[in-house]
Amino acid sequence: MDEAMKALWGFDDFIQGIRDDGFYHDVLTTTKPVGPTIVYEDRELVNFASINILDQHEExxxxxxxxxxxxxxxxxxxxxxxxxxxxxxxxxxxxxxxxxxxxxxxxxxxxxxxxxxxxxxxxxxxxxxxxxxxxxxxxxxxxxxxxxxxxxxxxxxxxxxxxxxxxxxxxxxxxxxxxxxxxxxxxxxxxxxxxxxxxxxxxxxxxxxxxxxxxxxxxxxxxxxxxxxxxxxxxxxxxxxxxxxxxxxxxxxxxxxxxxxxxxxxxxxxxxxxxxxxxxxxxxxxxxxxxxxxxxxxxxxxxxxxxHPEIMDRYLLRSQALRKRLEDKGFRLNDVPSYIISVLIGQDDTAVRVYEEFLRQHMVVPMFRYPAVKPGHALIRIMLNAHHTEAQVNRLVEVLEDLQERYGF
Ligand SMILES: Cc1ncc(COP(=O)(O)O)c(C=O)c1O
Known part of the structure; x- marks a missing residue:
């Protein structure tokens, strides 16, 4: 396609714009089953993004x-x-x-x-x-x-x-x-x-x-x-x-x-x-x-x-315990105590930095920013997976605390 036609439709500028803005990262390619961890080619990260909370497909x-x-x-x-x-x-x-x-x-x-x-x-x-x-x-x-x-x-x-x-x-x-x-x-x-x-x-x-x-x-x-x-x-x-x-x-x-x-x-x-x-x-x-x-x-x-209602009961208890732990450490969470745990970060650019820092620490934690949420109310959403280990959860809390100190959210 010639350049004039590309410019007319605007997609090149759009992709460049959302990349520069930190709103969008090129989607990574997963190469193993998605669950408590996620593998991008040969890099394994702990995954707090999956909505597949019970990970039953791995049983x-x-x-x-x-x-x-x-x-x-x-x-x-x-x-x-x-x-x-x-x-x-x-x-x-x-x-x-x-x-x-x-x-x-x-x-x-x-x-x-x-x-x-x-x-x-x-x-x-x-x-x-x-x-x-x-x-x-x-x-x-x-x-x-x-x-x-x-x-x-x-x-x-x-x-x-x-x-x-x-x-x-x-x-x-x-x-x-x-x-x-x-x-x-x-x-x-x-x-x-x-x-x-x-x-x-x-x-x-x-x-x-x-x-x-x-x-x-x-x-x-x-x-x-x-x-x-x-x-x-x-x-x-x-x-x-x-x-x-x-x-x-x-x-x-x-x-x-x-x-x-x-x-x-x-x-x-x-x-x-x-x-x-x-x-x-x-x-x-x-x-x-x-x-x-x-x-x-x-x-x-x-x-x-x-x-076996105990499968979901166990999951919900763990998720409640994580919520309580984060509350006790002073994080601002979504006020309804459902299994969806959102941590308020505030400004969009801080949320982008927090998201990127998690990636550097080998963790995926999705970020929601305007227009998905109100301006100034950017958040990260933590989805606990039934197969996360305690060590993985502890590491999440440690990284969050460190980032809170650095970015003051
Ligand atoms: C409230 C709500 N409705 C519908 C959907 C779409 O469901 P599915 O992933 O099965 O297409 C979602 C998923 O994000 C959702 O959160």
């Missing part, structure tokens, strides 16, 4: 199950479910998810992101199959928590903001009520979209209040439970009261890349709505599904985590 029973499922079901789906049917592994997983979430039906997608995008596509569909058969929900109104995941905002971006698409202040049920009160006078089809656990600040939605409001104002509700699925819920765990309410949401979306630690996503909800997502989401009909051995292993891991 012998999981590998064995995966290999057997690959033999039984093969490696590919080879096309969408509408054209050639749905695999037994997918069906088992979806039936189990419907059961776990207390919903009539569930549908899986190749990723959680595709589930979210597909949901909003489906719920705003205008589609005529024949003269007598069609659907028109192009008048649906969406109210999203302002901090909802990119996939939800992106999928809704075709809706005119302020007319069909609205935001309520993060986790603010009072603000949601104001919107619902006003909108429900004129509109019948309203959907409130929110997350259970927000991944940047680790905050938990006031689920009871939000769902009470949805019921009161006859709105449907969609909870993206990507970061809470299989983690919170049981009575003895934190946030039990909030999670006790989650089944009241009309739809529950989950990701299998976090606690379950494979890849894929799903939505559970009312029978015919979820059934129609096969066609109307677009992200089922026009793309591949979860690979069969992965679908089967997701099912196996979900079952394992339900039969």
């Amino acid at each position: 012998p029973d999981i590998k064995e199950h995966f290999y057997a499922a690959a033999e039984q079901y093969g490696l590919v789906t080879g096309g969408s479910r509408v054209t050639q049917g749905v695999g037994q592994a997918h069906k088992d997983l979806e039936n189990m998810l419907a059961c776990v979430t207390g919903k009539e039906r569930a549908i899986s997608f190749a990723s959680g992101l595709l589930a979210n995008i597909g949901f909003i596509n489906a719920m705003t569909s205008k589609f005529n199959f024949s003269v007598d058969c069609g659907i028109n929900n192009s008048d649906a109104i969406f109210i999203l928590d302002r901090d909802c995941h990119w996939s939800l905002w992106k999928a809704a971006s075709h809706l005119p903001f302020g007319r069909q698409l609205f935001a309520f202040r993060h986790n603010d049920a009072k603000d949601l009520e104001k919107k619902l009160k006003k909108l429900s006078v004129k509109h019948e089809k309203i959907i409130v979209v929110f997350e259970s656990v927000y991944s940047a600040d680790g905050s938990i939605a006031p689920m009871k209040e939000i769902l009470d409001l949805c019921e009161h104002y006859h709105a449907l509700s969609y909870v993206d439970n990507a970061n809470g699925f299989m983690i919170y819920g049981p009575e003895q765990r934190l946030f039990a009261d909030d999670f006790a309410e989650i089944h009241r949401a009309t739809f529950e979306m989950v990701s299998f890349s976090k606690a379950v630690g494979m890849e894929g996503g799903a939505i559970a909800g009312p029978e015919n709505m979820v059934h129609s997502f096969e066609v109307l989401s677009g992200t089922s009909l026009f793309t591949a599904a979860i690979q069969p051995p992965t679908a089967s292993t997701i099912y196996y891991i979900m079952k394992k985590l339900m039969e």
Whole structure:
């Protein structure tokens, strides 16, 4: 391509700019399984970035199950479910998810992101199959928590903001009520979209209040439970009261890349709505599904985590202990004590230096800065992995203390 054309499109300047700014580092190439450590070519670093918190994929029973499922079901789906049917592994997983979430039906997608995008596509569909058969929900109104995941905002971006698409202040049920009160006078089809656990600040939605409001104002509700699925819920765990309410949401979306630690996503909800997502989401009909051995292993891991709650309990206890240790040392952490531990650094340039210093100390700790967080609120997010050793955790704390002294955050 000639230089004038490159300049016209602006990508060369863009890449140079984000490199110079420290916002972006050329993505490194990993050469071994990603878990408590990560190997970039021949350099091994301790990894506090992985959302695969339990590291189940490295357990012998999981590998064995995966290999057997690959033999039984093969490696590919080879096309969408509408054209050639749905695999037994997918069906088992979806039936189990419907059961776990207390919903009539569930549908899986190749990723959680595709589930979210597909949901909003489906719920705003205008589609005529024949003269007598069609659907028109192009008048649906969406109210999203302002901090909802990119996939939800992106999928809704075709809706005119302020007319069909609205935001309520993060986790603010009072603000949601104001919107619902006003909108429900004129509109019948309203959907409130929110997350259970927000991944940047680790905050938990006031689920009871939000769902009470949805019921009161006859709105449907969609909870993206990507970061809470299989983690919170049981009575003895934190946030039990909030999670006790989650089944009241009309739809529950989950990701299998976090606690379950494979890849894929799903939505559970009312029978015919979820059934129609096969066609109307677009992200089922026009793309591949979860690979069969992965679908089967997701099912196996979900079952394992339900039969052995001590696996997650142990993880959460360790994560709480790390949080307490950091609090006692005076670090400013996200105030909701979820398993997502964010350490406030402050200015973006300090956060870049802290991130780079961690790399020099052979550790990966992701950094969030504006526009992912408010200006002046750059943070690093620590994800403990079930297979981190105590020595690795101690080293993390030591390095943080050293950096705190040097950079004063
Ligand atoms: C709240 C939320 N929703 C959806 C997703 C997307 O999930 P997946 O990684 O399965 O595509 C994520 C992952 O970052 C998330 O945090």
